[in-house]
Structures are given as C-alpha cells and as structure tokens.
Amino acid sequence: MSRHFETAPGLCEARDSETNDYVFNQTMLRIKDPERTLDFYSRVLGMTLVKKLPFPEMKFTLYFLAAIPQDELSNWSSDDATRLEQTFGRPAMLELTYNWGDKENDEVAYHNGNSEPKGFGHIGFAVPELSQACARFDALGVTYVKRPEDGKMNNLAFIQDPDGYWIEIFAPHGMQDGLDEHLGSDESEV
Structure with a gap:
C-alpha cells in the first residue's frame, strides 16, 4: 500500500523513519x-x-x-x-x-511572488463560510485580488495583507463543487 493518497512523478514511496516526527x-x-x-x-x-x-x-x-x-x-x-x-x-x-x-x-x-519574476504565490486560510468571511472582509476594507464571483473558480477568494502578500480564502466544504468542473486536465497541458 502506498503512503501517498495520489500519484505524481517524483514521489518517494519509502519514507525514512527518521522523518516520522518532522x-x-x-x-x-x-x-x-x-x-x-x-x-x-x-x-x-x-x-x-x-x-x-x-x-x-x-x-x-x-x-x-x-x-x-x-x-x-x-x-x-x-x-x-x-x-x-x-x-x-x-x-x-x-x-x-x-x-x-x-x-x-x-x-x-x-515582492509577493505573483508578478514577474513569479515565485512564491500565497498562503491559505480555511474559513467556515466563504460568503460570511468575505462580507466581514468587505466591512473591514480588506483589499481583494480576487472575489469569489470573479473568474472561473467561485469557491475561493484572494485577499492581500499590508505588504501585498496574497492570502487564499476558502471553505473546505465548498472546495469539491468548485473544483469538479476544472479537475481532470492533464498536468502536462497546464
């Protein structure tokens, strides 16, 4: 049985026992x-x-x-x-x-990593309800990179911290619905 839940080239199957407590x-x-x-x-x-x-x-x-x-x-x-x-x-x-x-x-x-040259992308926060979190962010005057209604992925938002770093906001229970229409593309085409 594999120790990974998914497959991808480059994964090491044998975990060194010395890393168990990392x-x-x-x-x-x-x-x-x-x-x-x-x-x-x-x-x-x-x-x-x-x-x-x-x-x-x-x-x-x-x-x-x-x-x-x-x-x-x-x-x-x-x-x-x-x-x-x-x-x-x-x-x-x-x-x-x-x-x-x-x-x-x-x-x-x-540099937040999202403009050229690209590198670091974002950190992420899970919230109980995306719409409630976004309503709170709106009331607090938070800067958005992407609102849930923008673009193709309507199950997440991106906000910015004061230094311009991106923070992905999502509700775990809503992730599958938003991903269903986008999953299945071959990674080599991405």
Missing part, C-alpha cells in the same frame, strides 16, 4: 511595518502572536503567529522557554520578519 512548522514573510501587519493578521484573520523574538545585534525581530481557537489558548504556557518550545513544535505557524528600519525606508518593498 513537523512543517512555519512560512516566513518579510514585512515593512510590524504594527500595520500584526494588526491585519490578529484583527482580520484572528491569529495569535505566540512568540516575539528580537535580535538587537542583527537588527531584526521575528513574530510567530498561529490560528489558535479561543478555547485552546489556555494550552499555551506563560513560561517563555516552554512557549518557545511550543512555538517551534507546532504545525502551520506564520513567521513575520521585520528588519529594523524598513518602515522608514521608502525604497523597501517586498
């Missing part, structure tokens, strides 16, 4: 203004700052955020050393990196 922990985004970006991720997307690590000698600060349900916040330690271990052992963290002085430097702007 956890995909973080995606790092560079930010220009921590106050503006932390407001966005904590207010608009409900994320919790679990650890802040300033590095004065190297002149940067790391902010680690997680999407933690309110009833699970008590599982996090108030002890710095324990919370540091929790931070680096948890899956799906967002690491925001602020290089000191970038906020005041008009020449600093970060």
Whole structure:
C-alpha cells in the first residue's frame, strides 16, 4: 500500500523513519511595518502572536503567529522557554520578519511572488463560510485580488495583507463543487 493518497512523478514511496516526527512548522514573510501587519493578521484573520523574538545585534525581530481557537489558548504556557518550545513544535505557524528600519525606508518593498519574476504565490486560510468571511472582509476594507464571483473558480477568494502578500480564502466544504468542473486536465497541458 502506498503512503501517498495520489500519484505524481517524483514521489518517494519509502519514507525514512527518521522523518516520522518532522513537523512543517512555519512560512516566513518579510514585512515593512510590524504594527500595520500584526494588526491585519490578529484583527482580520484572528491569529495569535505566540512568540516575539528580537535580535538587537542583527537588527531584526521575528513574530510567530498561529490560528489558535479561543478555547485552546489556555494550552499555551506563560513560561517563555516552554512557549518557545511550543512555538517551534507546532504545525502551520506564520513567521513575520521585520528588519529594523524598513518602515522608514521608502525604497523597501517586498515582492509577493505573483508578478514577474513569479515565485512564491500565497498562503491559505480555511474559513467556515466563504460568503460570511468575505462580507466581514468587505466591512473591514480588506483589499481583494480576487472575489469569489470573479473568474472561473467561485469557491475561493484572494485577499492581500499590508505588504501585498496574497492570502487564499476558502471553505473546505465548498472546495469539491468548485473544483469538479476544472479537475481532470492533464498536468502536462497546464
């Protein structure tokens, strides 16, 4: 029996047992203004700052955020050393990196990967109901790249954070309906 649920060229079937306890922990985004970006991720997307690590000698600060349900916040330690271990052992963290002085430097702007040359694309958030989330984003004045009604894929939206990074918004229960008409194309044609 395969350890993969799908097939694709290049997949390794034999998993090295030494990787059994590996956890995909973080995606790092560079930010220009921590106050503006932390407001966005904590207010608009409900994320919790679990650890802040300033590095004065190297002149940067790391902010680690997680999407933690309110009833699970008590599982996090108030002890710095324990919370540091929790931070680096948890899956799906967002690491925001602020290089000191970038906020005041008009020449600093970060590439979001969606204009040429393309590279990084987006991060994604699952929400219970897409239409309700988008109505909330509208009320908060969030910038859209794509609304659900735009284009062919009506089961998702893309919003932008203050640094221009794209965030895909989708409801897991609505993904199959939106994908049915698009699935089945040969990857070599994409």
